[in-house]
């Protein structure tokens with residue numbers, strides 16, 4: 001009897017789902033059920049206060065606690081988060097940056113309490129600050145002390161947790177902020193160079209450990225819908241990285257110079273309109289990082305079909321998990337060598353990407369490296385420009401998005417008919433319960449030990465000692481996330497990154513654009529002075545794309561626009577509105593905290609006596625909430641399905657006109 | 670403790686914008702009023718400026734112009750100076766001028782946060798302005814708005830982009846002009862040498878942290894600007910706005926010029942000149958060079974303005990009547 005042997009298959013990549021919400025206990029339950037469903041690693045999403053170094057009871061945390069991730073205020077929360085998950089067997093990825101040394105210290109402290117050998121821990125902290133300034137927005141300190149924290153963590157893991165990935169250089173977030181493939185490669189590799197250089201030249205990593213450090217560097221990359229180009233991008237990344245390791249750092253050991261990367265596929269292109277189509281998009285995007293064996297991802301996490309509606313429910317995440325499992329287990333993908341080796345077509349594209357990326361890297365070097373180019377605004381301007389070009393191409397119809405700018409007719413979707421509207425609602429009690437837990441925890445601590453640990457941290461920061469060691473002391477002593485960050489804020493100061501909107505970008509001309517300019521000018525004349533609008537981003541939300549593109553287009557149609565970047569308090573926004581004498585306030589909120597933040601801004605405006613200024617709100621605003629805030633006096637609400645920026649401009653103009661007793665033009669209707 | 674100076678004239682502007690609370694809201698309302706070109710607003714604006722002229726001493730406060738090419742660090746440096754003055758308890762009002770877009774006329778104004786010590790400090794007030802494509806770098810509204818800020822704040826800073834012949838407005842408007850340069854500011858040195866650039870009273874050589882040869886630049890600029898301007902010698906100060914270095918020195922230089930101006934009635938004279946400049950500018954905009962020469966030419970007009978009482982707007986009105994024979 002003959003039996004055909006099963007073909008030899010490669011091991012699949014690490015299959016993960018980026019998740020965390022409400023509380024450590026709720027997230028722990030979710031993690032354990034995901035692991036039971038066959039997920040092979042954990043990927044922790046923290047809430048915004050944890051990422052930006054505030055405790056749950058800080059005024060800036062209001063409305064944000066437990067929303068987009070799990071709140072971790074202290075070692076007690078970290079213990080709950082990993083209860084009954086043996087840390088020596090787990091591979092844990094933590095998306096954490098400005099507060100990375102702190103969250104890693106908490107993780108290590110929990111491992112120590114679990115009795116686990118710390119040197120056996122496996123996982124990743126993102127710990128890449130550069131892209132926070134450019135896209136992700138959860139930075140705290142200026143670039144130079146931030147890089148010092150990055151390097152301090154790297155130096156610690158190299159000796160103490162050798163299997164840990166201490167930094168995950170990200171190009172993912174750059175594509176989400178509009179980067180082209182060439183920009184993604186160039187900016188990410190320039191960042192890797194900056195980290196390696198600063199760690200080993202006057203930094204905490206000895207020159208002799210450079211090859212080791214090179215070997216521990218990993219990347220986090222994006223994969224968009226143009227999946228062939230994306231596949232070529234991964235190959236280009238690999239070729240260039242190996243070359244940089246060899247030529248710049250003299251590291252040739254192939255094991256150390258491999259381009260190791262994880263992926264989250266593109267979410268910027270996932271739509272609110274006909275959201276079910278996002279499933280096809282996700283599958284195709286995944287091909288880009290799975291097809292080419294020699295450039296295949298080490299770990300993949302997929303967004304869910306309802307990405308643009310709100311947070312995914314467990315079932316939505318399960319659907320994305322199953323996509324990966326079908327690809328890995330049902331198809332023959334893992335049975336072949338690299339199917340592109342020898343393809344002239346592919347190699348030509350790879351070469352073109354490399355040439356473009358090398359030219360861009362040279363420009364960055366001319367600026368004095370990526371950190372300088374971030375500080376002087378060059379990189380952010382380039383991203384805002386690329387994103388504006390993408391939006392313009394969508395408006396012109398040069399980039400087709402099915403269901404958005406073509407084939408927009410649709411039958412009603414059964415997926416969004418349920419009572420929950422098709423996405424997850426975070427437990428509204430999450431914030432008060434977390435604050436109660438935090439207060440209870442504070443009662444249990446030895447205050448003298450806390451003060452002593454914080455002083456050790458301060459001294460390390462001010463005098464150049466080890467931040468990781470001091471953070472571990474703080475973790476065990478019961479210091480909170482807010483206290484840890486406050487201690488360092490006092491030493492390092494805080495930072496605001498360039499917004500990149502201060503450049504002239506020509507919008508695609510159209511009849512509507514020309515008409516709008518005329519109407520905005522004559523409305524200004526009727527009201528006595530040029531129309532002024534404030535675009536504000538209240539709260540801890542770092543999603544700046546929408547606000548940036550709205551600001552740029554508003555300037556282009558003739559508004560005088562005041563835009564000051566992310567993370568402003570409602571008070572500061574109201575004060576700015578007063579000082580600048582604006583005709584309209586446009587708020588942009590994507591973090592899910594719009595109800596709280598809109599209410600707070602209105603309260604502050606009333607306190608200053610300018611609640612007569614009309615407000616429009618944009619972002620991820622579910623229909624029910626949109627109706628609610630409009631009934632409370634918000635003049636208009638815009639969401640991702642309003643893809644035509646000129647129509648938004650026309651709507652804003654009518655809001656100004658109506659508020660001032662002028663007849664609306666009603667062109668957008 | 671209130672940080673704003675009390676001003677009846679300003680409070681009178683409140684109802685215009687429907688504002689009800691005083692203080693900062695009054696300042697905001699007054700600025701909106703001065704920006705408003707509708708006839709009714711023009712009348713109220715004139716009443717406001719008249720009231721301010723009557724109420725505010727002719728040498729109150731200090732108007733500092735900060736100018737220089739884009740990106741040299743004017744806003745960051747302004748922020749550092751504001752923090753310095755705030756720490757001494759002085760309140761600061763700022764007009765931050767940025768260019769308007771050549772197409773569509775819109776503008777992106779985003780310098781505020783660079784200047785704020787704390788976003789919620791009641792002792793700082795910032796109004797961003799577009800230049801509205803004005804030739805000399807400042808739009809018509811800046812001088813009147815400046816009068817409002819002088820009334821309410823201890824120090825007024827006007828930040829404006831520019832270097833060269835075309836961007837001279839701020840040097841006429843300010844009591845003290847501070848030019849900001851960078852190491853290796855070759856162009857600027859040439860401009861100063863060739864007299865294209867009026868020599869400012871204070872020059873900051875910023876970004877000294879970049880590790881370039883800033884000492885050389887300081888020496889070079891000192892050499893070309895060392896002339897004596899009626900008793901004041903230009904001070905050249907190295908700064909790093911980013912690292913907060915040299916800020917005390919810069920503030921001291923600005924203060925020193927203010928002290929120098931304050932003696933012998935120089936400051937009041939400068940303010941009169943600035944006012945006359947604005948009057949001439951408004952007349953020229955309305956009636957052209959012909960109008961100015963009909964009124965006897967610039968020099969004669971200046972002399973006349975220096976002697977005539979009343980606010981700038983009242984002067985304009987009187988001269989307009991003289992030219993057109995009608996009340997506008």
Ligand code: B12
Nearest residue numbers: 267307308310542543544545546586588591592618619639
């Ligand atoms: C791009 C993106 C990012 C980028 C942001 C880059 C940047 N600098 O903006 C990156 C990768 C950094 C990112 C990170 C995160 N993200 Co995100 N992100 C998105 C994504 C995919 C697209 C948003 C976007 O930029 N769209 C393009 C712009 C042009 O559209 P827009 O902002 O919606 O603006 C349009 C309208 O809304 C409107 N508009 C918006 N603002 C304004 C303002 C005015 C005045 C007007 C008139 C109109 C208007 O006009 C625009 C034109 O169409 C959305 C999901 C989605 N597909 O929408 C998730 C999403 C917003 N992210 C989400 C989350 C949770 C996060 C994280 C918090 C995750 C975490 N736990 O760490 C992080 C941290 C970010 C932070 N610091 O706050 C959630 C929010 C969940 C919620 N609301 O309940 C979403 C909805 C995804 C999801 N389903 O989970 N993200």
Ligand SMILES: Nc1nc2c(ncn2[C@@H]2O[C@H](COP(=O)(O)OP(=O)(O)O)[C@@H](O)[C@H]2O)c(=O)[nH]1
Nearest residue numbers: 375376739740741742743744745876909910911
């Ligand atoms: N290295 C360095 N950068 C500075 C300094 N001052 C300002 N900058 C940076 O220069 C850029 C332009 O600054 P900004 O204040 O906006 O300049 P402005 O256009 O002249 O107002 C910003 O990226 C600042 O962070 C400084 O002293 N040193």
Ligand SMILES: [Mg+2]
Nearest residue numbers: 743744780828
């Ligand atoms: Mg500026």
